[in-house]
Amino acid sequence: MALKLALLATLLVSATVAFPELRNPVKMTPIAKKMLEAYPIPEVPKDYDRSQSRSIGTMFRTRVDHFNPQNRDTFEFQYYSNDEYYQPGGPIFIFVGGNWPVEQYYIEHGHFHDIAYYENAWLFANEHRYYGSSLPVEDLSTPNLRFLTVEQALVDLGELIYHIRHNVVRDDNARVILLGVGYAGAIATWMRQRYPHLVDGSWVSSGQVDARFDFGQHAVEVGGLIRDHGNDECYSQIWRAFRTAEALLDAGRTETVSELFNTCSPIDEENMLDVETFFFSIKEAIQTEVLSEQNVVYTDRLCQTLNNSTESTDLQTLANWVHDHFYFLDCMPFDFESSTEIHSIVDVDAIENRILGLRQRYYQFCTEFGWFLTADSADQPFGYRITMYLFSNFCKAVYGEWLTAEVVADGVHLTNMHFGGKDPRIANVLFTNGGLDPVRDISITDADLNSISGYNSPELLAAKKQIHDYIVSWLYEPVVPIEEN
Numbered sequence: 001m002a003l004k005l006a007l008l009a010t011l012l013v014s015a016t017v018a019f020p021e022l023r024n025p026v027k028m029t030p031i032a033k034k035m036l037e038a039y040p041i042p043e044v045p046k047d048y049d050r051s052q053s054r055s056i057g058t059m060f061r062t063r064v065d066h067f068n069p070q071n072r073d074t075f076e077f078q079y080y081s082n083d084e085y086y087q088p089g090g091p092i093f094i095f096v097g098g099n100w101p102v103e104q105y106y107i108e109h110g111h112f113h114d115i116a117y118y119e120n121a122w123l124f125a126n127e128h129r130y131y132g133s134s135l136p137v138e139d140l141s142t143p144n145l146r147f148l149t150v151e152q153a154l155v156d157l158g159e160l161i162y163h164i165r166h167n168v169v170r171d172d173n174a175r176v177i178l179l180g181v182g183y184a185g186a187i188a189t190w191m192r193q194r195y196p197h198l199v200d201g202s203w204v205s206s207g208q209v210d211a212r213f214d215f216g217q218h219a220v221e222v223g224g225l226i227r228d229h230g231n232d233e234c235y236s237q238i239w240r241a242f243r244t245a246e247a248l249l250d251a252g253r254t255e256t257v258s259e260l261f262n263t264c265s266p267i268d269e270e271n272m273l274d275v276e277t278f279f280f281s282i283k284e285a286i287q288t289e290v291l292s293e294q295n296v297v298y299t300d301r302l303c304q305t306l307n308n309s310t311e312s313t314d315l316q317t318l319a320n321w322v323h324d325h326f327y328f329l330d331c332m333p334f335d336f337e338s339s340t341e342i343h344s345i346v347d348v349d350a351i352e353n354r355i356l357g358l359r360q361r362y363y364q365f366c367t368e369f370g371w372f373l374t375a376d377s378a379d380q381p382f383g384y385r386i387t388m389y390l391f392s393n394f395c396k397a398v399y400g401e402w403l404t405a406e407v408v409a410d411g412v413h414l415t416n417m418h419f420g421g422k423d424p425r426i427a428n429v430l431f432t433n434g435g436l437d438p439v440r441d442i443s444i445t446d447a448d449l450n451s452i453s454g455y456n457s458p459e460l461l462a463a464k465k466q467i468h469d470y471i472v473s474w475l476y477e478p479v480v481p482i483e484e485n
């Protein structure tokens with residue numbers, strides 16, 4: 001095992017997502033890379049130069065545990081500030097931190113930043129606890145992850161807003177507008193729900209506000225993208241390849257499949273966790289390509305490659321494509337142990353944790369959100385061997401035996417009960433969807449976060465104007481305090 005990990009660590013790949021702190025293209029293990037891109041995270045252009053950033057980074061100190069007065073421990077989290085457009089009396093705009101290191105790009109560029117210019121806003125971006133350099137603990141052992149809950153993160157942000165109003169902007173009545181993407185969209189939504197006195201309105205892009213145990217619908221959406229931006233035959237080729245591999249494994253012909261895909265260890269058809277991880281890995285590779293860089297050309301290229309193949313079977317065709325996709329690997333580490341091992345690193349400085357947030361992110365999925373990308377639907381091309389069995393065992397293997405399927409399901413249920421799931425009953429929150437977002441409607445294919453440009457469709461221009469109009473309406477809505485008797 002150690003040998004295989006060393007191999008994984010040295011066979012590196014440059015990411016399509018840019019992260020702070022690293023000037024060179026980010027190096028990360030391929031397994032980590034593929035896990036990341038399934039969920040909406042803010043994309044930053046590769047040529048964005050952080051050394052030229054005009055934002056100022058500061059630390060904010062707060063309590064490690066907001067819900068236990070007996071615990072007096074404190075820690076610091078990071079935030080950035082950009083006051084270039086601020087005029088006294090102007091509002092506060094915050095780009096909400098999610099399960100990634102703090103990102104200052106969107107307080108210097110993009111539509112939110114442009115609206116700040118028109119409205120004289122002071123821009124901020126915060127880092128979510130446990131991600132990047134905002135760590136309340138020394139290592140990420142399972143007991144140390146106990147302060148990683150969205151409720152704690154909401155209080156962090158609430159206290160930061162109070163601090164910013166009172167001590168930074170020095171205007172206790174300054175209006176506060178949040179922008180949250182993906183998981184941070186849930187935070188922006190729930191901040192408005194829990195702390196309406198601290199947040200006047202939230203723009204939520206590709207928000208994931210509904211916790212879900214089994215997120216099989218995601219595979220259906222990815223299948224739809226393959227049909228829409230590739231073609232029906234491409235979808236069918238993938239469908240047939242998955243079915244063929246399943247049939248071969250069922251018939252005990254594991255060697256054939258292992259050889260075709262050049263797996264690092266032979267697939268053991270008795271070990272369903274390895275079998276499921278194998279199919280999950282192939283699905284993830286295809287999904288990564290389809291969602292790559294928010295650009296439909298990658299789906300087209302995938303489908304052309306499959307169509308151009310001269311192999312006699314779809315399975316061989318797909319295997320060839322997988323080899324090309326992971327050209328930097330000597331063999332395919334598509335087994336359960338490889339995938340759990342990379343999430344079991346407790347060192348906070350390991351790239352998997354500090355840059356990718358893998359262990360933290362999956363802890364949140366296993367305890368509060370679910371969102372597991374199964375293939376539990378007939379209406380998708382990735383076979384039927386990617387189930388909750390895999391993810392339940394993944395949670396247990398990575399965080400401990402206590403984290404059973406019941407615990408996961410309970411966490412998901414409680415999250416929706418506490419926040420309302422798809423029905424959060426809140427005012428002044430605008431939900432939009434950006435880009436190739438398998439979680440939502442995909443009619444707008446340009447990211448809605450970017451600045452208005454000459455290339456925007458009339459539809460997108462209208463959407464962007466609407467976002468601006470909504471934010472302005474929240475800024476000028478009168479506040480009616482409770483009157484004293």
Ligand SMILES: *[C@@H]1O[C@H](CO)[C@@H](O)[C@H](O)[C@H]1NC(C)=O
Binds near residue numbers: 301304305308
């Ligand atoms: C597929 O073949 C066509 C025609 O030969 C060629 O133009 C295209 O570049 C090929 N596409 C890929 C992705 O190999």
Ligand SMILES: *[C@@H]1O[C@H](CO)[C@@H](O)[C@H](O)[C@H]1NC(C)=O
Binds near residue numbers: 307308
């Ligand atoms: C697939 O390839 C064939 C033969 O190369 C070509 O005629 C056909 O147009 C291609 N189909 C698509 C959808 O690209």
